[in-house]
Amino acid sequence: MSATVDALYTTSTGTPVSEPYSFQRIGNVGPLLLQDSDAIEALAHFARERIPERVVHARGAGAHGYIEVTHDITDLTCAALFSKVGNRAPVTMRHSLVVTESGSADTIRDTHGFAVKIKTEEGNLDWVFNNSPVFFIRDPSKFPALNHTHKRNPATHLPAVEEGWDFFSQNPETIHQIMINFSDRGTPDGYHRVHGYSGSTYKFINAQGKFTYIRVQLRNDRGFKTLTGAEAQRLAGENPDYGIQAMYEDIERGEYPSWTVLVQTMTPEQAEHFRYSILDMTKVWPHADFPLRPCARVVLDHNPANYFAEVEQLAFSPSRVVPGWAPSADPVLQARLFAYPDAARYRLGVNHAQLPANAPAAPVANFQRDGAMALDNQGARPNYASSLAPMRYRTRAEVQHEVWLGRAMGFLSEVTELDFEQPRALWQKVFSDADRERFVGNIAPALGGVRSAEIKARQLAIFAAVDQSLSDRIAEAIKVPPVQPLKVKSVVELEGRRSSTLLINEKTGDC
Known part of the structure; x- marks a missing residue:
């Protein structure tokens, strides 16, 4: 307004x-x-x-627009939004930093959040993504610790340095995300100039009840623009609100940010023979094996009139799904299904879904009543399954393939050679010579500031497991002795463990 x-x-x-x-x-x-x-x-x-700021994703910027279906994917999903090319739905998108506070600078090196609220005729569909295709961890029990080690030190109240590298060096599966964060991709040139990735694995379910595993990407139509570490540091001092300002002004000028929505698909049969667990957020699905398939376009075409009401009060959750879209058994995703709405209940209140920013376009009818700030208490309809005022219910077929996947990945924290294949390819094949030089230049002051020689050595051993020359270059830059690679299980050992686990679970059945 x-x-x-x-x-x-x-x-x-x-x-x-x-x-x-x-x-x-x-x-x-x-x-x-x-x-x-x-x-x-x-x-x-x-x-x-003031309301409590988000514990993660506190600082960010948002805007409104729409999603438009551009390609037929009715073979994959029965979602009404994707039932016809040309269908549109309103969206609100919020881009954010992750671990920093709301008063920090926009250009600090960090993973960036990429959340989209789609208000469809079947209810809200929330995409809670990041600007990175992978994540630090695959065991959700580590999530609070991961973030605690990147907040302020409880004694000094200064930003943590030692603690972050202490965590990373004890959890080698973080190496893939570390290498992305300390490349130029860790310092995007504005919130709205990044790609978005689901990271977690979801499912499309079609009208016949057949499901397909998917990962979703939103490719920025103007390209993923980045800053060097030096540029990002300069802007943090000159204009801490650089990202917020750039996004707002581009939209005001009519230079609307837009993204092409693409999906990668994998059948259950392919999942059983995939080299990595598809429930592992530290791994990507190679495009050569699982091509990107376009399906829609997202455009941001107007700014909020009131930031607090329309952006700060937004509450996103991967549990906000529609028919034809469902979560997989991904452990991190499963934890987020609870944690996100629970955070909103604390931050905004039990009826946060009734706030205009979050309220769906579809009508709401359930047994939830009362509580603080109940804007729509659903009138006189009984708040239970009443025979006096019966309701209709949607039926759906449940698919249990995740039983196989969940059991095949029984040791979430076990680090193997597979954890280093993709980071090694990133260093050896994706990074250019200039990228490698900047990466070492970005890592050196961060790791070099750690006081503990043990933490430095542990982290260097992880880098050496990626590539010995990478570790040696960092060691030389921070003036410490080179180290040997971290010892990890081989692929042969891992395959033996997976096969025996499957055999056992086939005998014991689902528990």
Whole structure:
């Protein structure tokens, strides 16, 4: 809603007020009067205008637009949105940093969040993605610790340095994401100039009840633009709001950011023979084996009129799905299905889904009633499965292939040679000579600032497992002795473990 020029000033309950800047008092110098409810209300509201910032993804920028279906994928999904080429639905997109606070600079080196709320005729579909195709961990029990080690030190209240590298060096599966974060991709040139990746594996389900595993990418139509570490550091000092400003001004000028939505698909049969577990967020699906298939386009074409109401009060969750789209048994995703809406209940309240920013375009009918700030309490309809006012229910076929996958990946924290194949390819085949030089230049001051020689040696051993020359170059840059590679299980050992695990589970059945 745009600003009203000739609005009548009132209290929060609509009563006109003659003067907003004059507290009632006795005489000209006497004490203030408690009866001035408008002034009291203004002061009381002021002390309560802040809500808890997000524990992660606190700093960001958002805008509105639409998604339009561009290609037929009805063979994959029965979702109404994708039922016809040309279908559109409104979206709100929020881009963010991850571990930093709301008052930090936009260009700090960090993974970036990439969240899209799609308001379809069948309810909200939330895409809670990142700007990286992989993630640090695959065991969700490590998620609080991962973030704690990148917050402020509890004693000094200064940004943590030692703690982050202590965590990384004890959890070698983080190496793939570390190598992405310390490349130029860790410092994007603006929030709206990145690609988005689901990271987690989801499922499309078609009208026949057949499902396909998918990973989703949103490719920026103007390309993924990045900054060097030096450029990012300069901008952090000159204009900490660089990313927010660039996105806002591009949209105001009519230079609308847009993304092509693509999906990678994998059948259950392919999943059983895939080299990696498809539930592992530290691995990518090679494009050569699982090509990207276009299906839609997302465009941001207008800025919010009020940032707090339309962006800060947004609540995203991968549990917000529609028919034809479903989560897989990915352990990190499964944990997020609970954690995201639970965080919103704390930050915004139990009825946060009724706020205009989050309210679906589809009608709501369920047994949830009352609670703080209930904007729509669903009238007189009974709040249970009543025979007096019966409701209709959607049926669906459940598919249990994840039983195989979940059991095949029984040791989430076990590090093997497979954890280093993709980071090694990133270093040896994807990075150019200039990329490698900048990567070492980015890593050296970060790891070099660690005081503990043991932590440095542990992390260098992980880099050596990727490539000995990489580790040696970093060691030389931070002036410490070179180290030998980390010892890990071979692929042969891993395949033996997986085969025996499957055999055992086939005998014991689903528990």
